[in-house]
Amino acid sequence: MVPEGSPAQTAVAGKLAAGKEPAFQTVVVSARRRSIKEAGIEKALFAFTILSSILIFLIMFFVISKAIPVLQANGFSFVFSGGWDEHFVNAWLAPAGEPSWRFGALPLIAGTLYTTAGALLIALPFGLGCAIFLTELCPARLRKPLESTVRLLAAIPSVIYGLVGLLVVVPLIADQLISNELALQMINVCALDGTSLLAGMIVLSMMIVPIFIALAADALAAVPRRYKEASLALGVSHWRTIVKVMLPVARNGILAGAILAAGRAIGEAIALSMVTGSVANLPSVRHGLVFFLEPMRTLASTIIDNAEGMSVATCEAALFACASFLLVACIILSLFARLAAGGIQRKGGAAGG
Amino acid sequence: MAKKRHFAGYAACWVSGVLTLLVCLAIIIFLVLKGAHVLNWRFLTEDPRPSLNEALTGGILAPLIGTVFLTTLGICFALPWALATAIYLAEYAEDTPWVKTLRTGIDVLAGVPTIVFAIFGLAIFTHPGLAFFSTMVEGVENARAFGRSFLVAAFTMAMMVLPFVAKSIEEAIRAVPVTYKEAAFALGISKWRTIRMVILPAAAAGIITGVVLGIGRIAGDTAIVWLCLGGSMTLTGPQPWWEPQNWLATLQNTGSTLTTYIFYSSPAGEGNSPNKAFGAGLVLIVIILALNAVVDYLGRFTRLKEE
């Protein structure tokens, strides 16, 4: 494949020459010892890998075992009924002898799905566009600052995003989208004050877009240059090359990026608890576009908001039930991602061959 | 027709790119407007002091030191572990169902919300048998370990960043052209030596990127620090912490990082000093910018060396 004396081979040969490889004659003598060493190294690496992998099972076991009492007591109604806030207060105030095990997390689960889906809807197109811009379109001079910008955005702690959301996005929504009449009309359903599903979606999308951009751009940059060059050489336009050649090849990495972004969106707690209104309200599609303006709360922000409740066994179990739902959601997400990625790999492999 | 579509595509990409830049600039300008006026030498060199009066709340020296401690320790725990995992998965693992399960486990770990890690870490490290990582509570019946310290937080952080660092290192290793490896094997070089001498150096830029990703996540995380390092604002180990006999004890005790300082001082916490929260946010961003600059420099350096 590689022509003799290619830069790659020269580089490798150079590196090896720099190292102190034993003289050629001793290679045979030390082969056995070396193979033992090799096997040892492989075993050690394998042990580390097992340790990495086993962590998730430890966490799962721990979280779910703590959640089981609540899940057993409520069965499916934990998922399909609401009233979390009231239940939580009841459980919190219940006398020691008669604990209250009744919990319904529908608004929290739905809220998590809404914010995550909404944030992905905003973040994915933008992020993909930005990644293409970054790797293919942007002037060389702009690329470095842009890459740094994206890395910077990814590293800003969520509490700062929460602050920005609280001080900028929420008042903006309250002033521009919510009229006094609308708030009056809705007052018996929910309090409209700008903290809302929409604010959550916007802040969350700001938080996940840099992660997605970084990974999608990496995936695009990892597309072998010869693919692109071959396509361009065939007279295919740059845009068509991006859409027809580069994106399909990089789809694996892009998907991984999307999944990591979704995972972060599902698990984000602090920023969302600051901007979504912190009330276990289920936004209703029947209210039309007001749907987006209704306050709500996600599973993760419920854990942060109600963490003080952990001293009561029922509340603790309920919060661990929230945590276990988060975990299960993440696991399902990852499994789907692996399925999809596997499919693409096979397809990609066939095309490449 | 096709031209038009191209134009729309280009336009969309340009808009997304420029918008990202603008959002980032807007956040930074916002932080500067809100926080620049608290920044001065005293703010950086004084420890935080507890008070509801913002003028008396001191500076951010202890959180700054804490951030350095925690990121360094966290990466020290995570890097060897992640490197070993990545090398195994990229170079040794075969495509068996068993390995697939391992991979799945690590992938899934990447998606676990940090708040779950935080609860997990806190619960595990209060076990008296793991008291080395924090300290035992003195003078209490059925005493347990305190479960909150720099070591505990760093270890929990290492678990959290492990899949990210491992994944990015694995990708970097896989991105090393197969010809390098083939060339090395053709010369009869052993596998481990090939990895050590050829593949890892070639993947250095990617490994550094992974490390910086990890540092960024550690420096930017709030939930784990808040629960596993404790919400105390100052270093609670024996003073002065810089004397060698106090090093270990300092790490076995609690402190704060910039993120918990920001959380505590912002309206989300009880510290009641929002301007200082923005000031600390600004400092954190400057640190991250500096980190990025270092990485850029290193990246350029490795590329130059390869050429």
Added chain:
Amino acid sequence: MRTRQRSVLLVAAALVLLFSQFAFAQEAPAQDISVLVNGQRLSLDTPPLLEQGRVLVPMRAIFEAIGATVDWDGQTRTVTGRKGDVEVILKIGDVNARVSGRNVTLDVAAKVVNDRTLVPLRFVSESLGAAVDWNGAAGQVVVNTAVTGGGELPATLSGTLKMSGSTSVQPLAEELAQAFRQKYPQVQITITGGGSGVGIKDAAAGKVNIGNASRALKDSDPKGIVGTTIAKDAVVVVVHPNNPVNALTKQQVKDIYTGKITNWQAVGGPDAPIIVNSRTAPSGTFDFFTEEFLDNEKVVATAKQHASNGLVRQAVAANENAIGFISMGYLDNTVKAPLMDGVTPSMENAKNGTYHFVRPFNMVTNGEPTGLARAFLEFVLSAEGQAIVGKEYIPVK
């Protein structure tokens, strides 16, 4: 003679009437008075009685709360309480009492009301070694049995002290710890947050020496913990500065928070919806608010549930129609505190008892505090510690 006798009788009767009137006025049941023993509200079937500036409470409740045994002799109408080697004997209607064989004269005698025997709170508590704080109209008597603040502090101390819990108590605890460390440089003190519930649970589980709670302890809290009330903190209702409403009553606040009033018009404001901001259930502030303002009724389901004082203040500052409640320390010019039942919510009024929406800050230990924890609590309750408390909170002494 006869007429004279009659007139004497008349005068006597009038005097008796007058005095009984007077006496009646003095012993009006003080419904507002609550009694905190070791951080836990004393649950009483008969409300405490205020007589000549002394508080009388049902005997069984107070003796048992202090950890004493109590015997009632119906024939001699005598109450005998024992704790350790201290014995307290009180007789109904008799101001002469005995403490471990020593005669003591009381201002107010024990008495029977509604078939319940009421005993003077301060006498009983202090005789049995507890410290009592009662500052007039503040409506809350604080009794600490474990630590009195009068103990001698050792010259030197060393070791480590771990605390966790309420984020409301944390700034105060840090300040106290700093002063304590200045006194005893060998001592290391670690204070972390987590919330009142976490502090109580950690203390009970032996994970910390002291757990901080910004609320009274409850029956549902783990058994075996002992609270020491170190300070009191006022809670105020706040609205947006542009809100024309300048005064609210407790009843109005209750109606707003339970959803009976949803428009500012009903309390003299503009025709606008009331955006209700509350705290999450486990917060100590919320606990106090539902008890004192809402009489334990439920907060309306549409209320926003915030995780901190700062977030409630931020939410109120950002919305002209919002209402919220915060710890007094967080009051600033971004929000406005309307008069509450005609009283200005100020630290001054909270300290002199005119503003009586105050809650306890408790430091919780697993069993009675020992060693370093005890020394720290003694310091906190000493004059020096309470002076630090008095800077931003209400001292208990």
